[in-house]
Amino acid sequence: MADEMQRIALARRPSGDPVPDDFELKTETAAEPTPGEVLVEVTHFSLDPYMRGRMDDAKSYAEPVPIGGTMTAQGVGRVIKSNADGFSEGDMVTGMTGWASHAVMTAEGATRIPEGVPPTAVLGVLGMPGFTGWYGLNDLGRPKSGETLVVAAATGPVGSMVGQLAKAHGLRTVAIAGGAEKCKMAEELYGFDAAIDHRAHDDASSLRKALAEAAPDGIDIYFENVGGKVLEAVIPLMNTFGRIPVCGMVAWYGGVEDASDRLPMLWRSVLVKRMAVTGFIIADHWDRFGDFQKDVAPRVMNDEIAWREDIAEGLENAPQTFIEMLKGGNTGKQIMKVI
Amino acid sequence: MADEMQRIALARRPSGDPVPDDFELKTETAAEPTPGEVLVEVTHFSLDPYMRGRMDDAKSYAEPVPIGGTMTAQGVGRVIKSNADGFSEGDMVTGMTGWASHAVMTAEGATRIPEGVPPTAVLGVLGMPGFTGWYGLNDLGRPKSGETLVVAAATGPVGSMVGQLAKAHGLRTVAIAGGAEKCKMAEELYGFDAAIDHRAHDDASSLRKALAEAAPDGIDIYFENVGGKVLEAVIPLMNTFGRIPVCGMVAWYGGVEDASDRLPMLWRSVLVKRMAVTGFIIADHWDRFGDFQKDVAPRVMNDEIAWREDIAEGLENAPQTFIEMLKGGNTGKQIMKVI
The missing domain is CATH 3.40.50.720 (NAD(P)-binding Rossmann-like Domain)
Structure with missing residues (x-):
């Protein structure tokens, strides 16, 4: 049976500071994972300033979000259907989920979250x-x-x-x-x-x-x-x-x-x-990511490196939270809790 | 007997493009070289755009030329009195002579020009x-x-x-x-x-x-x-x-x-x-100068690397030549021939 999903789409390109009408909440049927893919139920995703740049139609290092397309984000969630070797239902993974309740990801695009690491840490201090x-x-x-x-x-x-x-x-x-x-x-x-x-x-x-x-x-x-x-x-x-x-x-x-x-x-x-x-x-420097994790993960686990999260709830509140974050409304890493 | 010398001093700080009245030709008695110094009769010196910066009283990587001080330049010339070990009368050397007919240099500040190298090349293509x-x-x-x-x-x-x-x-x-x-x-x-x-x-x-x-x-x-x-x-x-x-x-x-x-x-x-x-x-990278010479000097001698000089004559004409150089009046490396 197909799952229902929700996502936040870019309704139009902002002029200056984004406003709520630049976004649109859409309810759709979740795609089925094809071979090599998994369907993930998103528990959290990250809000970051770089996303403002993706809303513009300017030449940049990444493609702009198309009108009607889902806003970009790294997220974490639980595999609920696996059609990919190496992933089972219940696995906690991270990848580019977008601002959405569900995401279909390829096996290459999904990374398992190591045991003992708080899932949202991979969106901030360890991400x-x-x-x-x-x-x-x-x-x-x-x-x-x-x-x-x-x-x-x-x-x-x-x-x-x-x-x-x-x-x-x-x-x-x-x-x-x-x-x-x-x-x-x-x-x-x-x-x-x-x-x-x-x-x-x-x-x-x-x-x-x-x-x-x-x-x-x-x-x-x-x-x-x-x-x-x-x-x-x-x-x-x-x-x-x-x-x-x-x-x-x-x-x-x-x-x-x-x-x-x-x-x-x-x-x-x-x-x-x-x-x-x-x-x-x-994104040009993933070759250094292993060195980063080896250096920083133990210091995070030992509380030598402090980190704070601001967790806002509800996919539908992501646009307003993002708008406030761009104005400095948050104090820690801004995260949306979806479920 | 003390030699008479001439030099171009900074008369005042320019406002915008330099004009002739910003400079002054002075005739003085040349200093006697103290132990460890040589007196050089300058044959040529270099005119370069960076000298414009030294005429301002702005914080920079080098001290500004003081009012009344000799305009800065690398030059080449002949040792006419030596009070330093390792230098004899007649040696061709290069160093910071300033815009002047004569210069007293320390042994450390004077570098002998190698045999076979045209003296003025050390002011440009090999300098x-x-x-x-x-x-x-x-x-x-x-x-x-x-x-x-x-x-x-x-x-x-x-x-x-x-x-x-x-x-x-x-x-x-x-x-x-x-x-x-x-x-x-x-x-x-x-x-x-x-x-x-x-x-x-x-x-x-x-x-x-x-x-x-x-x-x-x-x-x-x-x-x-x-x-x-x-x-x-x-x-x-x-x-x-x-x-x-x-x-x-x-x-x-x-x-x-x-x-x-x-x-x-x-x-x-x-x-x-x-x-x-x-x-x-x-000037921060003199540690690479030997590598530069080793790489480039043979290519200059073999005519693999072309170079051109514009030689203007007469110390008294240095200000006007400099003013024209800043406006692009020269086509090759601008050099003043003093004698």
Whole structure:
């Protein structure tokens, strides 16, 4: 008997910040798994800022979500029908489920969740966000004891991983976060040496002043995931031979603030300070995923690395939760609980 | 008996493009070499775009020239008094002479010019400009056969080195140069596959159209030495995993053109295309100079690598020659002949 499923489709392309009418809840009949496939009942899926980029029809590293197509997401769930060797009903797996109650996945696209690992951890601290922070910091940031690191969205799953790993490497760590609650969390839960509330600073020069106080020896690594005024504030404070791994620019996903040309300022700093600016997409670096897990999973299980989740319930609430997350409404890794 | 010497001093800091009154010719008594020093009669010195940066009082990787101080330059000359072991009168040496007829140099700061090497070659093709092109292309550009390289100021001593080395690596090479004569020189003398006259394109979008035709498979390496509209034209044409070594931005040394904010466009490309942008100052990389010489000197002597000099005469004409060079008035490596 065919199962009924629900999914959130992209109804239209947003102009600027997404609004509820950009999404549509659809009820359909779940597909039957063909040979080599499994049908998964989704228990949770991840909401991440990168999904905003997939809603646009712009040339990017990934195909945009088509109009009517299911919003992209990594999820976890239980195999309820298996037509693939090596998978049985009841297995807990993770893969690209989309924003949906059910998903048909190929055996290659489904990964069993190891025993003892909390299933949702594979969406955050031990999944793509944690791996993004680990890879960008270690392979591109090249941290050295005594240096100073700055990361924004510092209580998010990427920023909190970057901060904790950098601290363990012996760096001074400076968090940028939105609001007093997140700043407290950055210092107390994630061990940042200082935290700056970007909402208390209207413009880049005010933010820069606060950063200069929090980073008296300058900035050696700016782990870039926001762009906008934070980037503008950071550039002049970068030290010679500074590194900027670039994995996101959430401040610019919904449009760009009005500003005079900041390219010459950046370029001058790149040259004068011999900086290395490197964009990366974590999907290019799966060859390092095993090293990441080996390094980080034991530290997560030992509580050496802290992580927090915000779990919202109900597939139908995913659009609103996503909209609020883009505005900084969450404090931990945002996860949707479907059942 | 003390020798009389002449030197060009910085009279005042330029506002925008330098003008003759920013410089002053001074006649003084040459200093006597103290123990460990030599007095050199300068025969030639080099004029390079980086010197424009030293005229400003901005924080940079090198100290600005003080008002009244001698303009900086690498030069070549003959030892006329030696107070240092290992140097005799008549030795041909190179070092930082400044824009001057005579210079006192320490033994450490003076390098003997090898037999068989034309003295002025150490100011260009076998000196800092050639080394800059070699290091930036090989160590930061990481050229691979079949890729496409773009370099501006392509007939200059850096650009012509970059183009010829890239061609030898099996890349398609595209030159940007100012005027029909230089474009012809880029193709015929330096072997570029295509050459674009930037003077024929008023804005970045027109230049971009020409570049897109000359680089139909996109751009893998943009060797950056100019900034400005060339950079703006290039960014959207960069390929995934593209590399941008940044060693200069001559278009912006005298001020910045009026433009809307181009930082978000750059940043989006850095991320989406996973680009590596790396600033470098060749003085940080003297450890590679021996490798450079070993690789390039034989190819220069065998005429596998072409090089051209523009030699202007008379110390007193250095300011005007420099001013014209910044506007692209020269076609080869600009050198001043002092005697």
